[in-house]
Amino acid sequence: MTVGHALDPSAERAQAPLRAATPTLPAARGPMSRAVVDALAAGSPPIPVPHSPFSDAMRAVPSADPYGEDLQIALHTCYELHYRGFAGVDPDWEWDTGLLRLRGEMESTFLDALRRDTAVHPTKADTDVDGTLEELLTEPVDGQSVTHHLRDEGTWWQLLEHAAHRSVYHLKEADPHAWVVPRLRGRAKTALVAVEHDEFGGGRPEMIHQGLYADLLDDLGLDSSYGAHVDAAPAVTLATVNMMSLFGLRRALRGALVGHFAAAEITTAPAARRMARALERLGGGPRARLFYTEHIEADAVHEQVLRHDVIGGLLADEPQLAPDVVLGIRATVLLEDRFGRHLLDCWQAGRSSLRHPLTASPADAAGTVGR
Numbered sequence: 015m016t017v018g019h020a021l022d023p024s025a026e027r028a029q030a031p032l033r034a035a036t037p038t039l040p041a042a043r044g045p046m047s048r049a050v051v052d053a054l055a056a057g058s059p060p061i062p063v064p065h066s067p068f069s070d071a072m073r074a075v076p077s078a079d080p081y082g083e084d085l086q087i088a089l090h091t092c093y094e095l096h097y098r099g100f101a102g103v104d105p106d107w108e109w110d111t112g113l114l115r116l117r118g119e120m121e122s123t124f125l126d127a128l129r130r131d132t133a134v135h136p137t138k139a140d141t142d143v144d145g146t147l148e149e150l151l152t153e154p155v156d157g158q159s160v161t162h163h164l165r166d167e168g169t170w171w172q173l174l175e176h177a178a179h180r181s182v183y184h185l186k187e188a189d190p191h192a193w194v195v196p197r198l199r200g201r202a203k204t205a206l207v208a209v210e211h212d213e214f215g216g217g218r219p220e221m222i223h224q225g226l227y228a229d230l231l232d233d234l235g236l237d238s239s240y241g242a243h244v245d246a247a248p249a250v251t252l253a254t255v256n257m258m259s260l261f262g263l264r265r266a267l268r269g270a271l272v273g274h275f276a277a278a279e280i281t282t283a284p285a286a287r288r289m290a291r292a293l294e295r296l297g298g299g300p301r302a303r304l305f306y307t308e309h310i311e312a313d314a315v316h317e318q319v320l321r322h323d324v325i326g327g328l329l330a331d332e333p334q335l336a337p338d339v340v341l342g343i344r345a346t347v348l349l350e351d352r353f354g355r356h357l358l359d360c361w362q363a364g365r366s367s368l369r370h371p372l373t374a375s376p377a378d379a380a381g382t383v384g385r
Contacts, residue, residue: 040241141340198327201323221308248368268328
């Protein structure tokens with residue numbers, strides 16, 4: 015099976031090599047993230063001692079907001095040790111038992127909240143995968159979402175903020191989903207790897223989606239280095255990406271990761287079409303538009319592959335994972351809805367949706383269209 019994708023054969027550009035710079039540690043936002051950041055910055059993992067450097071952080075977890083700034087940036091920092099790590103941080107921290115224990119407690123708090131807030135019935139597991147997927151095909155009744163807003167009336171500064179938010183994921187696009195590959199078998203594995211092959215450029219390094227997004231950021235005049243906008247990203251943004259790592263790094267949640275991936279691909283093509291229109295209207299360049307036009311056709315194909323071959327193959331082999339597939343779909347919708355409401359509420363109030371505005375204040379740029 016070959017999964018095609020929409021390439022621009024005339025786009026002979028000298029794409030900068032994928033940004034190799036290792037990100038710096040983010041700033042802490044509370045006691046849990048302070049413990050994590052301070053420990054990673056202090057040196058190599060400590061020899062076990064009676065009093066763990068994470069003791070206070072462990073005590074803070076039970077009362078933490080599962081969607082809050084402190085827990086989400088702490089989780090992000092832990093997860094990044096499994097991706098590119100941080101400048102000056104010993105790679106051995108990736109498997110430090112004390113840090114893994116803290117991460118596990120924070121994950122449980124986050125996962126419990128996702129299960130609670132996506133449950134239709136408090137005691138009965140939902141196994142209706144097809145019905146849950148069909149719900150994704152219905153556009154918002156009022157036609158209002160972040161991408162609708164940017165297409166129809168968004169301003170340049172709002173477009174830049176959206177790009178900065180999404181960079182937290184898109185600069186490592188498809189990496190979280192790769193964790194599930196060894197957890198699948200047969201038809202599901204073959205089909206998911208075919209989709210991932212496209213995400214990683216289909217054999218063309220210049221077309222890897224992570225690199226296309228770096229090009230988009232360059233085109234918009236934003237910092238395109240990996241992790242550049244993490245400190246500015248609020249918890250509502252980090253949660254959408256942490257969910258992927260949570261599902262991907264736990265074999266027990268392989269069904270949830272597959273459900274999430276399907277939900278993301280089903281909703282990407284129409285959103286990408288709106289974003290391409292937004293960039294055209296606001297004056298984005300061809301490198302910025304290519305990221306979204308590449309996704310319009312590709313993800314329409316990916317949707318069918320994920321629904322019929324990945325989910326179909328997984329549930330043929332392991333039908334007991336249906337509730338987890340539903341969880342992955344609904345958790346994606348839940349966190350994306352929270353993300354969208356945050357951006358629209360901030361923009362309608364005339365304020366930045368980021369923790370640190372990118373450049374000029376929104377009020378200064380409110381009427382700006384294009385550059």
